[in-house]
Amino acid sequence: MTxxxxxxxxxxxxxxxGRALDSAADAVVIDLEDAVPVGAKDRALANALDAVRTAPQxxxxxxxxxxxxxxxxxxxxxxxxxxxxxPAGVRLPKSEDPESVSAVAQRLECDxxxxxxxxxxxxAAPQIARSHQRVTGxxxxxxxxxxxxxxxxxGLVWARGWIVAAARAAGLSSPVQSVWTAVDDPVGLAxxxxxxxxxxxxxxxxxxxKQIDIVNExxxxxxxxxxxxxxxxxxxxxxxxAGEAAVLDEDGRFIDPAVVANARIVLDRxxxxxxxxxxx
Numbered sequence: 001m002t003x004x005x006x007x008x009x010x011x012x013x014x015x016x017x018g019r020a021l022d023s024a025a026d027a028v029v030i031d032l033e034d035a036v037p038v039g040a041k042d043r044a045l046a047n048a049l050d051a052v053r054t055a056p057q058x059x060x061x062x063x064x065x066x067x068x069x070x071x072x073x074x075x076x077x078x079x080x081x082x083x084x085x086x087p088a089g090v091r092l093p094k095s096e097d098p099e100s101v102s103a104v105a106q107r108l109e110c111d112x113x114x115x116x117x118x119x120x121x122x123x124a125a126p127q128i129a130r131s132h133q134r135v136t137g138x139x140x141x142x143x144x145x146x147x148x149x150x151x152x153x154x155g156l157v158w159a160r161g162w163i164v165a166a167a168r169a170a171g172l173s174s175p176v177q178s179v180w181t182a183v184d185d186p187v188g189l190a191x192x193x194x195x196x197x198x199x200x201x202x203x204x205x206x207x208x209x210k211q212i213d214i215v216n217e218x219x220x221x222x223x224x225x226x227x228x229x230x231x232x233x234x235x236x237x238x239x240x241x242a243g244e245a246a247v248l249d250e251d252g253r254f255i256d257p258a259v260v261a262n263a264r265i266v267l268d269r270x271x272x273x274x275x276x277x278x279x280x
Contacts, residue, residue, distance in 0.1 A: 011044025193218035
């Protein structure tokens, strides 16, 4: 089941890790990178490994590692190689070079999400997405990317389309949308999350528990969407059973196989949300 909400929590704050694990987030990302002071890196790693070891198996936990080329990444990879339990996956920040991403993935036994945060990484995104079988996702880190491109968030529309295309061309899941940093702007979060879903993203990183429900709702198909999807799938099945080549919806519009495929995705996502205990 693909998570809708990915709650980031600083790894050196064991008190916050506990609250994050008790939250309604579909996935918890324990951050070992930007949110952790240099002097607390070892404590953050120990806290993260302890959380992965002791949390219920059903709790989806990811780790955001430090970037390639930093002194801390090797320690993290060595620790994961001998860990008593593995996270669901890791997120690798500042991914720029396919060979470096592949080398990291080779040392792991869990999924890897490559986070693209620079112009160089953006250009290499199609190759990064195919760099290793354990690379199961690719996404943007928009704050760093905007700074590197010397633009603003509103200037990244083309980059979002590019990363969606790179992911899907490689057969990966839809990218996770980048964070909405204005914690006290729930309206903006809801609006941009709906736009992100329409642009081809699924799920979003969040940095505060009060953002979770908004993101979960935005990335859960509404009852109307589900009803329409069910009618499309049922009508297509009935037409196929009757030997009819053309499939029309209730308004007489032609339904091609791509429309049916998208309808099935809607139903699959609704089913996944229901499995998480969400009424949809």
